[in-house]
Amino acid sequence: MTIAVGQRVPSMTVRVLNEGGVEEISTDALLKGKAVVFGVPGAFTPTCTNQHLPGYVKHADDFRKKGVDSIICVAVNDDRVLTAWSKKVGVDGKVRLLADGNADLTKALGLDIDLRAGGLGTRSKRYAMIVENGVVKALQIEETPRNCSISSAPDILSKV
Protein backbone atom coordinates (compact mmCIF):
# COMPACT_ATOMS: atom_id res chain seq x y z
CA MET A 1 0.00 0.00 0.00
CA THR A 2 1.22 3.46 -0.82
CA ILE A 3 1.98 5.75 2.08
CA ALA A 4 -0.52 8.59 2.58
CA VAL A 5 -0.55 12.08 4.05
CA GLY A 6 -0.71 11.88 7.84
CA GLN A 7 1.19 8.59 8.00
CA ARG A 8 4.67 8.10 9.40
CA VAL A 9 7.57 7.06 7.16
CA PRO A 10 8.47 3.48 8.22
CA SER A 11 11.41 3.16 10.60
CA MET A 12 14.37 1.47 8.96
CA THR A 13 18.06 1.84 8.34
CA VAL A 14 18.98 3.48 5.06
CA ARG A 15 22.24 4.33 3.28
CA VAL A 16 22.93 7.99 2.65
CA LEU A 17 25.98 9.45 0.91
CA ASN A 18 28.17 11.78 2.90
CA GLU A 19 31.52 13.35 2.15
CA GLY A 20 33.50 10.35 3.31
CA GLY A 21 31.39 7.66 1.69
CA VAL A 22 28.22 6.05 2.99
CA GLU A 23 26.46 6.60 6.27
CA GLU A 24 23.94 4.12 7.65
CA ILE A 25 21.24 6.08 9.41
CA SER A 26 17.69 5.45 10.62
CA THR A 27 14.84 7.14 8.79
CA ASP A 28 13.76 8.59 12.16
CA ALA A 29 17.09 10.42 12.56
CA LEU A 30 17.28 11.39 8.91
CA LEU A 31 13.80 12.91 8.85
CA LYS A 32 14.06 14.95 12.02
CA GLY A 33 12.67 18.44 11.51
CA LYS A 34 11.31 19.41 8.12
CA ALA A 35 12.44 17.42 5.10
CA VAL A 36 11.62 17.27 1.44
CA VAL A 37 12.05 13.78 0.01
CA PHE A 38 11.86 13.07 -3.68
CA GLY A 39 12.16 9.76 -5.50
CA VAL A 40 13.60 9.20 -8.95
CA PRO A 41 13.46 6.17 -11.26
CA GLY A 42 17.19 6.10 -11.83
CA ALA A 43 20.53 7.84 -11.77
CA PHE A 44 21.77 8.87 -15.22
CA THR A 45 18.30 8.61 -16.80
CA PRO A 46 17.42 11.70 -18.84
CA THR A 47 14.53 13.22 -16.84
CA CYS A 48 16.18 12.60 -13.48
CA THR A 49 19.52 13.94 -14.63
CA ASN A 50 18.37 16.96 -16.63
CA GLN A 51 15.39 18.17 -14.61
CA HIS A 52 14.42 16.54 -11.36
CA LEU A 53 17.64 16.51 -9.32
CA PRO A 54 19.10 19.74 -10.82
CA GLY A 55 15.85 21.54 -9.92
CA TYR A 56 16.27 20.67 -6.26
CA VAL A 57 19.97 21.58 -6.32
CA LYS A 58 19.11 24.92 -7.88
CA HIS A 59 16.34 25.69 -5.37
CA ALA A 60 18.09 24.26 -2.29
CA ASP A 61 18.62 27.69 -0.75
CA ASP A 62 14.99 28.65 -1.35
CA PHE A 63 13.89 25.51 0.51
CA ARG A 64 16.23 26.35 3.39
CA LYS A 65 14.80 29.88 3.61
CA LYS A 66 11.36 28.31 3.98
CA GLY A 67 12.53 26.22 6.93
CA VAL A 68 13.38 22.96 5.22
CA ASP A 69 16.21 21.23 7.12
CA SER A 70 17.11 18.63 4.53
CA ILE A 71 16.42 17.69 0.94
CA ILE A 72 16.75 13.99 0.21
CA CYS A 73 16.81 12.23 -3.16
CA VAL A 74 15.89 8.52 -3.09
CA ALA A 75 16.91 6.21 -5.92
CA VAL A 76 17.04 2.45 -6.31
CA ASN A 77 20.72 2.56 -7.22
CA ASP A 78 23.82 1.66 -5.21
CA ASP A 79 26.02 4.24 -3.51
CA ARG A 80 28.79 4.06 -6.14
CA VAL A 81 26.40 4.89 -8.95
CA LEU A 82 24.84 7.70 -6.92
CA THR A 83 28.26 9.12 -6.07
CA ALA A 84 29.20 9.24 -9.76
CA TRP A 85 25.83 10.74 -10.64
CA SER A 86 25.97 13.44 -7.97
CA LYS A 87 29.37 14.51 -9.30
CA LYS A 88 28.01 14.70 -12.82
CA VAL A 89 24.99 16.78 -11.78
CA GLY A 90 27.06 18.93 -9.42
CA VAL A 91 25.03 18.31 -6.27
CA ASP A 92 27.74 19.84 -4.11
CA GLY A 93 26.19 18.78 -0.80
CA LYS A 94 22.93 20.61 -1.44
CA VAL A 95 20.83 17.46 -1.69
CA ARG A 96 21.43 14.27 0.29
CA LEU A 97 21.41 11.13 -1.83
CA LEU A 98 19.80 8.02 -0.39
CA ALA A 99 21.03 4.81 -2.04
CA ASP A 100 18.08 2.43 -1.80
CA GLY A 101 19.83 -0.29 -3.80
CA ASN A 102 17.70 -3.09 -2.34
CA ALA A 103 14.53 -1.01 -2.81
CA ASP A 104 13.67 -1.61 0.86
CA LEU A 105 12.53 1.94 1.62
CA THR A 106 10.85 2.39 -1.75
CA LYS A 107 8.85 -0.81 -1.26
CA ALA A 108 7.99 0.10 2.35
CA LEU A 109 6.60 3.40 1.05
CA GLY A 110 4.64 1.50 -1.60
CA LEU A 111 6.23 3.65 -4.28
CA ASP A 112 8.01 0.91 -6.23
CA ILE A 113 7.38 0.44 -9.93
CA ASP A 114 8.21 -2.41 -12.30
CA LEU A 115 10.51 -1.05 -14.99
CA ARG A 116 11.69 -4.45 -16.27
CA ALA A 117 10.47 -3.60 -19.77
CA GLY A 118 13.30 -1.07 -20.05
CA GLY A 119 15.78 -3.34 -18.29
CA LEU A 120 15.73 -1.40 -15.02
CA GLY A 121 14.13 -4.01 -12.77
CA THR A 122 12.30 -2.66 -9.73
CA ARG A 123 12.64 1.10 -9.28
CA SER A 124 11.01 4.06 -7.62
CA LYS A 125 8.10 6.03 -9.00
CA ARG A 126 8.80 9.71 -9.45
CA TYR A 127 7.37 11.52 -6.46
CA ALA A 128 8.05 14.15 -3.87
CA MET A 129 6.83 14.54 -0.32
CA ILE A 130 7.11 16.99 2.52
CA VAL A 131 7.86 15.23 5.80
CA GLU A 132 7.81 16.79 9.26
CA ASN A 133 9.44 14.80 12.03
CA GLY A 134 8.77 11.62 10.11
CA VAL A 135 5.13 12.33 9.26
CA VAL A 136 4.08 12.87 5.64
CA LYS A 137 2.49 16.31 5.21
CA ALA A 138 2.20 16.35 1.43
CA LEU A 139 2.74 13.71 -1.24
CA GLN A 140 2.83 14.17 -5.00
CA ILE A 141 3.27 11.13 -7.25
CA GLU A 142 3.78 11.57 -10.98
CA GLU A 143 1.53 9.54 -13.27
CA THR A 144 4.49 8.15 -15.23
CA PRO A 145 8.24 8.22 -14.57
CA ARG A 146 8.68 10.46 -17.61
CA ASN A 147 6.66 13.26 -16.04
CA CYS A 148 8.38 15.79 -13.83
CA SER A 149 5.82 18.42 -12.91
CA ILE A 150 3.93 17.94 -9.63
CA SER A 151 7.05 16.48 -7.99
CA SER A 152 9.38 19.18 -9.31
CA ALA A 153 11.26 21.54 -7.06
CA PRO A 154 9.23 24.65 -8.05
CA ASP A 155 5.93 22.85 -7.37
CA ILE A 156 7.00 21.49 -4.00
CA LEU A 157 8.57 24.80 -3.04
CA SER A 158 5.15 26.44 -3.42
CA LYS A 159 3.69 23.90 -0.99
CA VAL A 160 6.25 24.12 1.80
Place this chain on the structure above:
Amino acid sequence: MTVSQGGPAPEATVHELGDAGPKAVTTKELFAGRKVAVFGLPGAFTRTCSSKHLPGFVQHAAALKAKGIDDILCVSVNDAFVMDAWGKEHGAPGKVRMIGDGNADLTKALGVDRDASANGMGVRSKRYSMIVDNGVVKVFNLEPTGEYGISSAEHMLTQL
Protein backbone atom coordinates in the same frame (compact mmCIF):
# COMPACT_ATOMS: atom_id res chain seq x y z
CA MET B 1 23.31 -24.06 -12.24
CA THR B 2 26.31 -22.33 -13.68
CA VAL B 3 26.74 -22.43 -17.43
CA SER B 4 29.19 -25.05 -18.66
CA GLN B 5 32.05 -24.84 -21.10
CA GLY B 6 31.10 -26.41 -24.41
CA GLY B 7 27.39 -25.85 -23.88
CA PRO B 8 25.08 -23.28 -25.42
CA ALA B 9 24.97 -19.76 -24.05
CA PRO B 10 21.63 -19.16 -22.33
CA GLU B 11 18.94 -17.06 -23.94
CA ALA B 12 18.05 -13.80 -22.26
CA THR B 13 17.10 -10.24 -23.14
CA VAL B 14 19.41 -7.42 -22.11
CA HIS B 15 19.51 -3.70 -22.87
CA GLU B 16 21.94 -1.35 -24.56
CA LEU B 17 21.50 2.40 -24.66
CA GLY B 18 20.46 3.70 -28.07
CA ASP B 19 19.46 7.14 -29.31
CA ALA B 20 15.88 6.64 -28.10
CA GLY B 21 16.75 5.08 -24.75
CA PRO B 22 17.42 1.49 -23.67
CA LYS B 23 17.11 -0.90 -26.61
CA ALA B 24 16.26 -4.54 -25.91
CA VAL B 25 18.59 -7.05 -27.49
CA THR B 26 18.63 -10.84 -27.13
CA THR B 27 21.69 -12.98 -26.54
CA LYS B 28 20.71 -14.81 -29.70
CA GLU B 29 21.20 -11.61 -31.66
CA LEU B 30 24.43 -10.81 -29.82
CA PHE B 31 26.04 -14.23 -30.29
CA ALA B 32 24.77 -15.57 -33.65
CA GLY B 33 27.47 -16.14 -36.27
CA ARG B 34 30.27 -14.43 -34.42
CA LYS B 35 32.91 -14.82 -31.76
CA VAL B 36 32.20 -12.68 -28.73
CA ALA B 37 34.20 -11.90 -25.61
CA VAL B 38 31.94 -11.29 -22.59
CA PHE B 39 32.94 -10.12 -19.16
CA GLY B 40 30.62 -9.70 -16.22
CA LEU B 41 31.20 -7.81 -13.01
CA PRO B 42 29.51 -6.76 -9.77
CA GLY B 43 28.73 -3.17 -10.64
CA ALA B 44 29.37 -0.04 -12.64
CA PHE B 45 31.46 2.56 -10.86
CA THR B 46 32.70 0.05 -8.25
CA ARG B 47 36.36 -0.18 -7.37
CA THR B 48 37.91 -3.21 -9.09
CA CYS B 49 35.49 -2.91 -11.99
CA SER B 50 36.45 0.72 -12.61
CA SER B 51 40.16 0.52 -11.98
CA LYS B 52 40.98 -2.82 -13.60
CA HIS B 53 38.33 -4.96 -15.24
CA LEU B 54 36.68 -2.59 -17.73
CA PRO B 55 39.87 -0.56 -18.39
CA GLY B 56 41.72 -3.81 -19.17
CA PHE B 57 39.25 -4.79 -21.89
CA VAL B 58 39.23 -1.25 -23.30
CA GLN B 59 43.02 -1.27 -23.40
CA HIS B 60 43.28 -4.72 -25.00
CA ALA B 61 40.25 -4.45 -27.30
CA ALA B 62 42.35 -4.17 -30.44
CA ALA B 63 44.55 -7.12 -29.44
CA LEU B 64 41.49 -9.29 -28.73
CA LYS B 65 39.96 -8.34 -32.06
CA ALA B 66 43.24 -9.10 -33.81
CA LYS B 67 42.94 -12.61 -32.37
CA GLY B 68 39.51 -13.17 -33.92
CA ILE B 69 37.09 -11.61 -31.45
CA ASP B 70 34.27 -9.81 -33.29
CA ASP B 71 32.69 -8.07 -30.35
CA ILE B 72 33.42 -7.37 -26.67
CA LEU B 73 30.54 -7.06 -24.20
CA CYS B 74 30.67 -5.72 -20.66
CA VAL B 75 27.68 -7.02 -18.68
CA SER B 76 26.50 -5.85 -15.28
CA VAL B 77 23.28 -5.79 -13.28
CA ASN B 78 22.88 -2.07 -13.88
CA ASP B 79 20.58 -0.31 -16.31
CA ALA B 80 21.60 0.82 -19.78
CA PHE B 81 21.83 4.48 -18.73
CA VAL B 82 24.30 3.75 -15.95
CA MET B 83 26.30 1.39 -18.17
CA ASP B 84 26.54 4.00 -20.92
CA ALA B 85 27.67 6.74 -18.51
CA TRP B 86 30.25 4.44 -16.95
CA GLY B 87 31.53 3.23 -20.33
CA LYS B 88 32.00 6.77 -21.60
CA GLU B 89 34.03 7.61 -18.50
CA HIS B 90 36.45 4.81 -19.46
CA GLY B 91 36.61 5.31 -23.23
CA ALA B 92 34.56 2.21 -24.04
CA PRO B 93 32.64 3.48 -27.11
CA GLY B 94 33.87 1.74 -30.26
CA LYS B 95 35.82 -0.82 -28.21
CA VAL B 96 33.56 -2.41 -25.60
CA ARG B 97 29.75 -2.53 -25.78
CA MET B 98 28.12 -1.68 -22.46
CA ILE B 99 25.29 -4.11 -21.81
CA GLY B 100 22.80 -3.48 -19.00
CA ASP B 101 21.36 -6.61 -17.40
CA GLY B 102 19.21 -4.54 -15.05
CA ASN B 103 16.67 -7.33 -14.58
CA ALA B 104 19.52 -9.83 -13.91
CA ASP B 105 17.97 -12.18 -16.47
CA LEU B 106 21.21 -13.08 -18.25
CA THR B 107 23.17 -13.16 -15.00
CA LYS B 108 20.68 -15.60 -13.47
CA ALA B 109 20.51 -17.68 -16.65
CA LEU B 110 24.31 -18.03 -16.52
CA GLY B 111 24.01 -19.02 -12.85
CA VAL B 112 26.44 -16.33 -11.74
CA ASP B 113 24.06 -14.19 -9.67
CA ARG B 114 24.83 -13.42 -6.04
CA ASP B 115 23.07 -11.63 -3.21
CA ALA B 116 24.79 -8.29 -2.60
CA SER B 117 21.96 -6.79 -0.56
CA ALA B 118 24.21 -6.53 2.51
CA ASN B 119 26.00 -3.78 0.57
CA GLY B 120 22.79 -2.22 -0.65
CA MET B 121 23.24 -3.59 -4.14
CA GLY B 122 20.46 -6.17 -4.40
CA VAL B 123 21.11 -9.05 -6.79
CA ARG B 124 24.37 -8.69 -8.69
CA SER B 125 26.77 -10.69 -10.82
CA LYS B 126 29.86 -12.61 -9.85
CA ARG B 127 32.98 -11.62 -11.77
CA TYR B 128 33.55 -13.77 -14.85
CA SER B 129 34.53 -13.77 -18.48
CA MET B 130 33.68 -16.04 -21.37
CA ILE B 131 34.28 -16.56 -25.04
CA VAL B 132 31.12 -17.37 -26.95
CA ASP B 133 31.57 -18.68 -30.50
CA ASN B 134 28.37 -18.70 -32.55
CA GLY B 135 26.27 -19.18 -29.42
CA VAL B 136 28.48 -21.86 -27.82
CA VAL B 137 30.42 -21.12 -24.63
CA LYS B 138 33.98 -22.08 -25.56
CA VAL B 139 35.72 -20.70 -22.49
CA PHE B 140 34.24 -19.75 -19.13
CA ASN B 141 36.32 -18.12 -16.38
CA LEU B 142 34.59 -17.62 -13.03
CA GLU B 143 36.49 -15.73 -10.35
CA PRO B 144 36.39 -16.93 -6.74
CA THR B 145 34.69 -14.26 -4.60
CA GLY B 146 36.81 -11.14 -4.21
CA GLU B 147 39.46 -12.19 -6.69
CA TYR B 148 40.50 -10.68 -9.99
CA GLY B 149 42.76 -12.55 -12.39
CA ILE B 150 41.34 -15.22 -14.69
CA SER B 151 38.51 -13.00 -15.91
CA SER B 152 40.86 -10.25 -17.06
CA ALA B 153 41.47 -9.21 -20.64
CA GLU B 154 45.13 -10.11 -20.23
CA HIS B 155 44.21 -13.69 -19.32
CA MET B 156 41.71 -13.99 -22.14
CA LEU B 157 44.43 -13.05 -24.62
CA THR B 158 46.27 -16.23 -23.57
CA GLN B 159 43.11 -18.28 -24.20
CA LEU B 160 42.71 -17.28 -27.85
